[in-house]
Amino acid sequence: MSVAIHIDKVVKKYEDHTVINGLSLTIKPGELFTLLGPSGCGKTTLLRMIIGFNSIEGGAIKVDDQVINTIPVNKRKMGMVFQNYAIFPHMTVEENIAFGLKAQNVDKKNMQSRINEMMKVVRIEDHHAKKPDKLSGGQQQRVALARALVINPKVLLMDEPLSNLDAKLRVEMRNAIKEIQQEVGITTVYVTHDQEEALAISDRIAVMNKGIIQQIGKPENIYLRPNNLFVAQFIGTSNVVKGIVEKHQDGNYVVFNDGYREKLNNLVDTVKVGQQVLASVRPQEFVVTTDTSAIAGVVDKTMFLGINTHYFITLTSGEKVEVVQNIEDHAIIPEGTAVHLKVKPKLINVFDAASEMTLIKAGE
Numbered sequence: 001m002s003v004a005i006h007i008d009k010v011v012k013k014y015e016d017h018t019v020i021n022g023l024s025l026t027i028k029p030g031e032l033f034t035l036l037g038p039s040g041c042g043k044t045t046l047l048r049m050i051i052g053f054n055s056i057e058g059g060a061i062k063v064d065d066q067v068i069n070t071i072p073v074n075k076r077k078m079g080m081v082f083q084n085y086a087i088f089p090h091m092t093v094e095e096n097i098a099f100g101l102k103a104q105n106v107d108k109k110n111m112q113s114r115i116n117e118m119m120k121v122v123r124i125e126d127h128h129a130k131k132p133d134k135l136s137g138g139q140q141q142r143v144a145l146a147r148a149l150v151i152n153p154k155v156l157l158m159d160e161p162l163s164n165l166d167a168k169l170r171v172e173m174r175n176a177i178k179e180i181q182q183e184v185g186i187t188t189v190y191v192t193h194d195q196e197e198a199l200a201i202s203d204r205i206a207v208m209n210k211g212i213i214q215q216i217g218k219p220e221n222i223y224l225r226p227n228n229l230f231v232a233q234f235i236g237t238s239n240v241v242k243g244i245v246e247k248h249q250d251g252n253y254v255v256f257n258d259g260y261r262e263k264l265n266n267l268v269d270t271v272k273v274g275q276q277v278l279a280s281v282r283p284q285e286f287v288v289t290t291d292t293s294a295i296a297g298v299v300d301k302t303m304f305l306g307i308n309t310h311y312f313i314t315l316t317s318g319e320k321v322e323v324v325q326n327i328e329d330h331a332i333i334p335e336g337t338a339v340h341l342k343v344k345p346k347l348i349n350v351f352d353a354a355s356e357m358t359l360i361k362a363g364e
């Protein structure tokens with residue numbers, strides 16, 4: 001049975017320096033939960049508190065109903081995979097995997113069948129007699145994963161496990177990890193600073209900044225409806241353009257640069273006339289138009305990428321934006337061309353300029 005992890009108002013201090021101050025979240029049984037944030041935001045610190053490498057200065061971490069704050073690492077029944085593999089160079093694949101089991105007093109026959117099963121799960125059985133220096137980075141990480149899983153842990157923790165691999169292998173391994181995790185069904189906490197990796201692999205993501213959770217949600221929710229400007233800018237590419245709220249008889253509008261206004265049906269009821277806002281517009285949420293009342297700008301750079309074309313455009317306000325257009329919609333626009341842009345009103349996100357919190361109604 002998979003377990004839940006409840007993190008309740010935890011505090012982490014390194015001497016006088018408080019890195020995490022009252023953070024709470026729940027990880028559901030069997031899910032792949034990712035802690036995502038920029039370097040130094042406290043993801044690794046939190047992961048090490050869960051496994052027990054770090055002390056906890058306040059609050060509680062529970063596995064199901066059991067508080068684990070003071071339980072030593074080796075009694076927590078958790079497996080961990082690190083960035084740098086941490087497998088033993090003098091041992092074969094099989095011996096490396098067996099290492100995890102030796103401390104557990106498993107009899108020889110059961111031990112071998114468990115190792116074989118694990119090598120199959122991570123698809124490394126063809127290399128069972130090789131030493132790590134004969135394996136690729138991806139294969140080494142499969143061994144590390146098998147060694148963490150062979151003890152049947154309740155929780156699997158992964159700290160940037162793919163960051164030492166090249167780009168192609170990273171994509172291959174993240175698919176493999178997702179598949180293996182689903183097959184085994186183990187509650188998994190995954191740490192990365194790579195937003196694409198997080199989107200690809202996670203059931204749910206917690207976006208962190210400076211020790212504080214910014215948003216928790218499914219990848220698509222976090223991407224499509226970020227809670228605040230930090231999340232909008234950290235996940236995917238966001239253009240940020242200024243606007244002002246207007247209210248008309250038929251609803252709320254945001255007026256952008258050049259007086260171009262767009263009706264937005266999903267703003268919260270509390271928006272006020274004249275309220276200054278920041279709109280986050282993904283590159284594909286701009287539309288190049290012949291309508292000269294739309295936002296004006298000039299194409300500084302055109303980058304043809306086959307499937308679509310990226311344009312880097314300076315608006316008359318001086319704001320710089322990146323716009324992506326599908327080839328079939330447009331002929332390629334040469335650099336130096338004056339263009340007009342509209343936004344896709346249902347997709348863009350709008351934040352209060354001062355608080356930087358979303359002004360989109362919940363559930364829209």
Ligand SMILES: Nc1ncnc2c1ncn2[C@@H]1O[C@H](COP(=O)(O)OP(=O)(O)OP(=O)(O)O)[C@@H](O)[C@H]1O
Nearest residue numbers: 014017019037038039040041042043044045046193
């Ligand atoms: N052992 C330590 N002693 C003192 N400060 C530490 C220690 N470990 C981490 N910190 C500090 O705690 C903060 C969070 O670090 P942490 O390593 O958890 O961040 P991170 O989000 O995992 O970043 P990265 O991806 O760079 O590892 C940083 O300011 C870091 O300097």
